[in-house]
Amino acid sequence: MHNQIMSEENKYNIKVNPKEPSKEEIRKRMDFEGAFKAYTHKAYRTPFSKFKRHAPKNRKISMLIILAIIVSILVFTENDEGNKNLKEDKIERYNHNQENLDTLKLD
Amino acid sequence: MSNNVNQITEEKIILLAKKDRKHFKALYTKYFEQIFLFLLRRSENEDLAQELTQQTFIKAMLNIESFEFKGFPFSSWLYRIALNELNLFYRANKKKRFISIEADALPELSEEIPTEEDFRFSNENLIRALNVLSEGELTLLEMKFFEKRSHNEIGEILGISVANAKVKLHRVIKKMRDFMQNA
Numbered sequence: 240m241h242n243q244i245m246s247e248e249n250k251y252n253i254k255v256n257p258k259e260p261s262k263e264e265i266r267k268r269m270d271f272e273g274a275f276k277a278y279t280h281k282a283y284r285t286p287f288s289k290f291k292r293h294a295p296k297n298r299k300i301s302m303l304i305i306l307a308i309i310v311s312i313l314v315f316t317e318n319d320e321g322n323k324n325l326k327e328d329k330i331e332r333y334n335h336n337q338e339n340l341d342t343l344k345l346d
Numbered sequence: 347m348s349n350n351v352n353q354i355t356e357e358k359i360i361l362l363a364k365k366d367r368k369h370f371k372a373l374y375t376k377y378f379e380q381i382f383l384f385l386l387r388r389s390e391n392e393d394l395a396q397e398l399t400q401q402t403f404i405k406a407m408l409n410i411e412s413f414e415f416k417g418f419p420f421s422s423w424l425y426r427i428a429l430n431e432l433n434l435f436y437r438a439n440k441k442k443r444f445i446s447i448e449a450d451a452l453p454e455l456s457e458e459i460p461t462e463e464d465f466r467f468s469n470e471n472l473i474r475a476l477n478v479l480s481e482g483e484l485t486l487l488e489m490k491f492f493e494k495r496s497h498n499e500i501g502e503i504l505g506i507s508v509a510n511a512k513v514k515l516h517r518v519i520k521k522m523r524d525f526m527q528n529a
């Protein structure tokens with residue numbers, strides 16, 4: 240009994256007692272080298288492996304980016320401190336002027 | 347005892363394969379036949395089964411880092427990948443699914459579908475009843491009756507508990523019986 244039931248009304252193609260290949264035939268179909276090649280090809284296409292592959296070049300770029308970030312942070316904090324000093328200066332000058340005005344009024 | 351030793355050596359191979367995929371060859375050689383036959387029973391021809399088997403092993407190599415020893419055999423993990431690959435193939439190609447049936451298994455299936463009058467269904471009716479099942483239900487039935495897998499193994503492959511596998515299988519049989527009694 241070796242047949243296949245195939246008709247339009249059937250949802251599935253049903254094989255009854257299908258012929259199975261011998262162990263030797265199956266062994267012939269084994270190809271680990273091919274699978275390994277496909278694996279390496281796929282594995283090397285991921286963003287992380289691309290990053291790893293170009294590690295020396297990436298390291299230089301990463302260093303440059305980190306350096307730029309550090310420099311920009313330093314510049315920003317320096318500016319911030321400068322602004323603070325300016326504000327304090329202005330307040331001090333204002334207070335001094337007010338004091339002068341008060342003494343003038345008293346006179 | 348020897349089974350335990352095999353498991354330990356397999357665990358070692360898996361750990362080695364996690365570090366260097368070239369060690370995966372031993373697992374490939376060990377499981378190729380099982381996975382190939384598993385896919386052949388569910389696909390159109392040997393070439394397609396071979397292609398899907400290769401895809402299964404490629405995916406396994408790509409994801410072996412995520413495999414953890416939780417008491418399940420490595421083969422269950424491979425079967426699960428193979429099933430996913432098969433489902434992906436059928437979804438992408440919009441083809442009818444293939445099912446392989448051993449004629450010897452049909453009487454056993456008929457016995458599992460009891461009726462009030464102790465009636466045995468004909469093989470043709472049984473085969474016709476398979477068409478009312480969903481793909482998931484069919485997978486369960488295939489594994490239990492045509493591949494003679496235990497509930498434990500079915501649970502491991504499908505990622506469900508043994509109790510859940512039993513309940514689901516019971517529902518599948520009930521669905522088939524209802525269809526056949528009403529037909």
